[in-house]
Amino acid sequence: MTTVAIVRCEDYEPKRVEDAVRQALDLLGGLGRVVRPGQKVLLKPNLLRAAPPERAVTTHPTIIRAAVAAVREAGAIAWVGDSPGGVQWNVTDRVLEESGVGPAAKEAGAEIKDFDAGATDIIECPDATVLKKFALARAVREADIVVSLGKLKTHCQTLYSGAVKNLLGCLPGGGKIRVHQLAPKARQLWAAFLDIYAVVRPRLALIDGVLGMEGEGPSHGKVRHLGLLIASEDSVAADAVACRIIGYPPKAVALLKQAEERGLGTGDLAKIEVVGLPVEEAAVSDFVRPSNFAFEVIPGFLMKLIGRGVSVEPEIVQELCKKCGLCQRSCPADAIERHEGLVIDQARCVRCFCCHELCPHDAIALKRSWFIRLYDYMRHKRKRRRDKADAPHS
Ligand code: SF4
Ligand code: SF4
Numbered sequence: 001m002t003t004v005a006i007v008r009c010e011d012y013e014p015k016r017v018e019d020a021v022r023q024a025l026d027l028l029g030g031l032g033r034v035v036r037p038g039q040k041v042l043l044k045p046n047l048l049r050a051a052p053p054e055r056a057v058t059t060h061p062t063i064i065r066a067a068v069a070a071v072r073e074a075g076a077i078a079w080v081g082d083s084p085g086g087v088q089w090n091v092t093d094r095v096l097e098e099s100g101v102g103p104a105a106k107e108a109g110a111e112i113k114d115f116d117a118g119a120t121d122i123i124e125c126p127d128a129t130v131l132k133k134f135a136l137a138r139a140v141r142e143a144d145i146v147v148s149l150g151k152l153k154t155h156c157q158t159l160y161s162g163a164v165k166n167l168l169g170c171l172p173g174g175g176k177i178r179v180h181q182l183a184p185k186a187r188q189l190w191a192a193f194l195d196i197y198a199v200v201r202p203r204l205a206l207i208d209g210v211l212g213m214e215g216e217g218p219s220h221g222k223v224r225h226l227g228l229l230i231a232s233e234d235s236v237a238a239d240a241v242a243c244r245i246i247g248y249p250p251k252a253v254a255l256l257k258q259a260e261e262r263g264l265g266t267g268d269l270a271k272i273e274v275v276g277l278p279v280e281e282a283a284v285s286d287f288v289r290p291s292n293f294a295f296e297v298i299p300g301f302l303m304k305l306i307g308r309g310v311s312v313e314p315e316i317v318q319e320l321c322k323k324c325g326l327c328q329r330s331c332p333a334d335a336i337e338r339h340e341g342l343v344i345d346q347a348r349c350v351r352c353f354c355c356h357e358l359c360p361h362d363a364i365a366l367k368r369s370w371f372i373r374l375y376d377y378m379r380h381k382r383k384r385r386r387d388k389a390d391a392p393h394s
Pocket of ligand 1: 322
């Protein structure tokens with residue numbers, strides 16, 4: 001049986017976070033089960049883009065500080081490293097600074113590893129499903145232990161982002177965009193993430209779900225207070241429990257089934273023992289899903305029938321666009337053209353939503369088709385009816 005720990009942590013008050021991280025690790029048998037004195041432990045936060053901690057885009061600095069302290073207490077050497085999203089070299093310092101992760105890591109005694117500035121190794125995996133060859137940050141291989149410090153968020157393409165998806169940042173710079181080119185659909189993308197997971201093999205996952213993100217995550221959704229930390233030696237199991245907490249049906253996130261089939265982790269909740277806070281107490285019923293949720297849950301035959309009625313398209317809001325060109329440089333399908341302003345060629349767009357994820361000015365909107373709007377309306381109506389029926393009668 002795989003174990004996942006859930007711990008309450010209502011806010012980011014440093015002492016509360018430190019206690020909660022310690023409690024989560026103790027519930028799993030202590031950090032000493034995983035980390036030996038003298039080992040190099042790479043803590044991999046989610047540093048998607050430059051955003052202040054209260055936006056819930058990145059793993060919170062107090063979590064980093066507490067994790068570094070725990071590693072050092074175990075007598076090991078702490079590294080904190082990542083490569084932010086998109087094709088953006090030389091931005092790691094700014095992301096570290098704005099997210100607060102850099103100062104927190106340094107103050108706690110960790111060494112920063114900027115994957116974009118460091119050396120890379122070419123990894124060949126003939127048995128991989130999608131990524132048979134890719135460049136990996138050398139620091140990932142040099143570390144004795146990798147810990148995924150993911151952030152609990154929705155994701156416009158894969159629906160969910162937590163511990164496993166977080167490892168995409170182990171690929172420096174444009175390597176991440178190449179993954180989107182090779183895997184344009186959510187299912188293929190999860191297969192690619194599992195290819196990375198199979199190489200990186202984090203020994204521990206700790207998901208920051210104190211403030212998560214709902215709606216159009218992982219960058220422009222709404223901040224959602226959950227007050228939780230989720231930890232496991234199996235990142236897939238940690239993600240499975242996180243998905244259960246936010247009310248996703250297990251089949252919605254392809255990661256869980258694929259990981260089971262490939263023997264890379266436990267995605268089946270029936271095989272997971274939850275310790276600490278019971279999952280029913282941690283669960284929320286009103287977590288707002290991303291617009292494209294319907295794609296993953298509507299049966300294929302119905303999708304064919306409805307055709308273009310089921311679509312979510314990225315659209316550049318010209319009044320907000322600063323013409324920085326980041327979306328254009330990061331688009332894996334070369335679908336963004338510069339005329340007077342920037343315009344998306346919808347015929348070429350593969351709906352990866354990298355542009356939406358990375359735009360620093362909230363200038364990419366998601367245009368939902370009539371069916372998606374109807375689907376969301378029906379869901380909310382059903383929920384309101386359920387809430388009314390559940391409400392205590394006075
Ligand atoms: S849409 Fe956003 S990322 Fe793209 S050019 Fe405009 S401001 Fe930059
Ligand atoms: S336009 Fe945006 S959503 Fe479409 S392929 Fe390019 S980055 Fe992806």
